[in-house]
Amino acid sequence: MLTFRVRQTGRMLAAPKLVPGDRVAILSPAFAAPAVAPALHEQALHRLEELTGLIPVEYPTTRLLGAPPEARAADVNAAFADPGIRAILATIGGDDQILVVPHLDPALPVADPKPFVGYSDNTNILNWLWSLGVRGYYGGSTAVHLGPGPGVDDIHLRSLRALLLDGESLAITEPGESEDVGRRWDDSRALTEFGDRTPTEEWTWAGPAKRVEGRTWGGCLEVIDGLALADRLPAADELTGAILLLETSEERPSAGWVARWLRGLGERGILSAVSGVVVARPPVSDFEFHPSAEEAAALRAAQRDAVLDQVARYNPDAVVCIGVPFGHTRPQWILPYGGTMVVDGAARTIVAEY
Numbered sequence: 001m002l003t004f005r006v007r008q009t010g011r012m013l014a015a016p017k018l019v020p021g022d023r024v025a026i027l028s029p030a031f032a033a034p035a036v037a038p039a040l041h042e043q044a045l046h047r048l049e050e051l052t053g054l055i056p057v058e059y060p061t062t063r064l065l066g067a068p069p070e071a072r073a074a075d076v077n078a079a080f081a082d083p084g085i086r087a088i089l090a091t092i093g094g095d096d097q098i099l100v101v102p103h104l105d106p107a108l109p110v111a112d113p114k115p116f117v118g119y120s121d122n123t124n125i126l127n128w129l130w131s132l133g134v135r136g137y138y139g140g141s142t143a144v145h146l147g148p149g150p151g152v153d154d155i156h157l158r159s160l161r162a163l164l165l166d167g168e169s170l171a172i173t174e175p176g177e178s179e180d181v182g183r184r185w186d187d188s189r190a191l192t193e194f195g196d197r198t199p200t201e202e203w204t205w206a207g208p209a210k211r212v213e214g215r216t217w218g219g220c221l222e223v224i225d226g227l228a229l230a231d232r233l234p235a236a237d238e239l240t241g242a243i244l245l246l247e248t249s250e251e252r253p254s255a256g257w258v259a260r261w262l263r264g265l266g267e268r269g270i271l272s273a274v275s276g277v278v279v280a281r282p283p284v285s286d287f288e289f290h291p292s293a294e295e296a297a298a299l300r301a302a303q304r305d306a307v308l309d310q311v312a313r314y315n316p317d318a319v320v321c322i323g324v325p326f327g328h329t330r331p332q333w334i335l336p337y338g339g340t341m342v343v344d345g346a347a348r349t350i351v352a353e354y
């Protein structure tokens with residue numbers, strides 16, 4: 001099934017907020033994490049229902065490892081087609097969702113918009129929805145942010161409830177600590193303990209001291225790279241005045257790769273079109289690589305400087321903020337994708353509209 005693109009003008013389509021008792025789809029349109037971490041998945045579903053009053057509904061491929069793209073797409077289509085499903089939450093990201101999108105039915109989310117919540121490889125579906133004029137949300141994972149640890153982080157729960165139930169505006173703040181990875185899923189402590197958390201650095205602000213407001217677009221740079229090769233990115237003029245959200249994954253790309261990707265966005269005209277750039281605090285460690293505090297700070301600083309250099313080259317008038325806790329980090333804010341954010345370089349604040 002072919003996708004189609006509508007030119008982005010005016011407001012994005014969004015559904016009414018949910019009420020307790022509504023049903024939400026829990027899907028694995030990329031990797032089926034529940035198949036390898038069933039206890040974490042069950043804990044995530046219990047917490048979701050307990051903390052929101054919403055009823056999780058699984059689909060045939062939610063726990064099915066190696067499901068073909070067509071089958072995963074069929075579940076996404078079924079969730080959008082069912083009027084009794086009022087939101088869709090991805091269990092985690094992955095690396096091949098680009099194969100799923102061509103099998104999605106574009107008429108379904110346009111006819112019945114509902115929040116799609118995910119990040120990382122879910123940039124594929126979020127970008128597809130954006131092209132249709134349907135708002136989504138960047139962040140959230142049952143396998144990473146709802147299931148593991150002693151509970152759900154405050155900023156994650158606040159943004160999850162805001163996008164699903166409350167519909168409020170939230171100031172995006174710094175919780176002061178962060179982990180790149182939690183406990184391994186096969187470690188029983190994953191159900192009760194966070195990962196090793198470290199203090200965070202202050203956000204870096206650059207560009208003019210002014211307030212900008214715009215509709216968000218962006219995602220994981222490694223996925224945006226693939227979308228560009230597949231010619232699925234929006235045209236630069238569709239992003240005029242937008243707030244660009246950028247982050248990198250647990251694959252820990254070097255600052256050099258980040259600079260190359262940003263140059264590509266610059267040459268495409270995207271960097272010069274946007275009014276603001278918000279970049280996540282990047283993961284710089286994993287289960288095997290454990291840098292010292294000084295080494296971790298240097299890796300983050302190198303990526304920060306790569307972003308600052310390239311944005312300044314293509315758009316010195318953009319308001320830039322680097323280090324925001326979204327994307328591949330925990331605690332994590334879920335941010336609007338196609339919704340409105342205000343980035344204030346004078347007050348040094350970020351406000352998201354849910």
